Amino acid sequence: MGLLAAVGQHDDLLRAPAAAGASGTNLLPFAALTAGGVLVAGLAARFGRRRRDFGSSADRATFETLHTASLAGPSFREGLTESGAQRAARHLRALLGTPAIALTDAAGRCLAWDGLGARHAADAHAHAAGVLATGRSAVVSGDAVAPGATARCDDLTCPLRAVVVAPVVSGDTVVGALLAYGGLPSAGLVRATDEVARFVSSQVELAEVDRSRTRAMEAELRALRAQISPHFIYNSLAAIASFVRTDPERARELLLEFADFTRYAFRRGGEFTTLADELSNVERYLRLEKARFGERLQISLLVAPEVLSVAVPFLVVQPLVENAVRHGLEGRVGTGHVTITAEDAGAEALLAVEDDGVGSDPDVVRAALSGESSADSVGLGNVDARLRQVYGDAHGLVVETAPGAGTRVSFRVPKYAPGVTAR
The missing domain is CATH 3.30.450.40 (GAF domain)
Structure with a gap:
């Protein structure tokens, strides 16, 4: 008899009319309690057997x-x-x-x-x-x-x-x-x-x-900072200087953006941060670059709110954006567009940086990713190496480019990964 059927039967007993007299009325609750007690005992024995039934002693x-x-x-x-x-x-x-x-x-x-x-x-x-x-x-x-x-x-x-x-x-x-x-x-x-x-x-x-991996990542991060800072600092300060006399308020705002950017880029702390913080830093960088390029630089930022809390390696997006601006747009005539997307892809977040600039020879990019080229591609090989160290080879950079066809750089990161925590 199933559990529900047994309970239903006990309810019938409890609701039965007291037609059998005083003695019958007194027996009904006792009968129900007894049956219920047997039922509970049976269930306890069955569940107890399940708990003990873990297989053989081996x-x-x-x-x-x-x-x-x-x-x-x-x-x-x-x-x-x-x-x-x-x-x-x-x-x-x-x-x-x-x-x-x-x-x-x-x-x-x-x-x-x-x-x-x-x-x-x-x-x-x-x-x-x-x-x-x-x-x-x-x-x-x-x-x-x-x-x-x-x-x-x-x-x-x-x-x-x-x-x-x-x-x-x-x-x-x-x-x-x-x-x-x-x-x-x-x-x-x-x-x-x-x-x-x-x-x-x-x-x-x-x-x-794990300590060796951490030391290697810290060394890669130091190398990336050293590689980015000369280009960015020189160009940013030159752009700010151009506004000092003509638009002092704009110069002041850009100086504050520059200070916030450098504070983030050279901060001490964990090797991971949230995607929200990383993208905020990218926006600071782009505001400074807009001061240089003006209307020649057009930006689109498309981000799914669901991925903003995802932990990512520190300084993993900004180098790709800087690469798109410097190598994609500096050599282009007219207006250039950079599109940054962060999509929710189930258990992963998919990030991409795309420009419609001059593009590149795929062999040159391949050499830059493998570290065999001295080409001045800001952080491309560095970011790729760090992604592979943290998540495995399946999560390295994917670069789609050709001369005159622009460049799209994308990568995937798990939303949750062992040992990856934003700080």
Whole structure:
């Protein structure tokens, strides 16, 4: 009988007329309660079976191991640090199932201890010394360690009689050690300690890769600023100077725009910003360029409100606009148009900068994107490299151009991407 049918039946019982007399009337609520109690108990048993039905014991053990590892992994995002080691220690001990574990750095300093016998933490550096020097796992007990620092102690009830030590490695460098303390170690514990140390090593290496990527992006950004600033600063100041006597108020407004632009371009902070902030900076840039070109430069800005909050790499749109103005319009006779679009494309935002200028040879653009050309294309290769670093090769620049046919540069960014947060 289905749940709804059962409930309906109980309602009928409760609404039944009391024709059977006083005794019958008293029995109806009891009958309904009893039936309801059986129903609830049945449902609880069924849902309880579902919760416990996780598969075989091997499936449950696999899940528990992977879940515990997933809890430990994020603690090493900054590398093998004291705070990260302390957060991860209890999860690593759960993986090994030992009475205590310790993590040391490359110098043998104990970063974290979890479990029994915390007084032994002072001896962790001596227990790990041989492994840190050789990079090979070892079992330490009794006289196998430096005098005065043994894995055993005088307390006969202490369960820490030996320690399995495995190196934590980043690249080819030993950066620390994992120590698993307990009784007489088994071959299984030695293998398990090695595997957990390899897991920690992989997390530490990922943190180093992330730091290297960040350093590379910061270097690219510094290079971009150095490349843009001479052109832009010279041209902007020249345009402002032309208004100082003829239109002082206009000169003042342009100076404020110039100050806001440079403050944004040379700010310190995260490597990502919102598309709204990036486009605001583009508008400042274009107002300054309009002071130079006047009516020769026409701008269209078409932006879907849904994408304004999307996080994008810092200074990823303005270089493309500057490239369109400088290389697309400076050599053009008459009025030039630059169109900037930001469209909502489901899980992504599609951005494009298009001009109807003189265009370019596709081979020249290809060389600029690959870094093989010294052609003065402002930031094209730089922006392409940073997009690929952050989102992957599928999100690099797409350039459509031909001599005399103008240029369209577009790229796609996910609305949400791991590690991409505007600051």
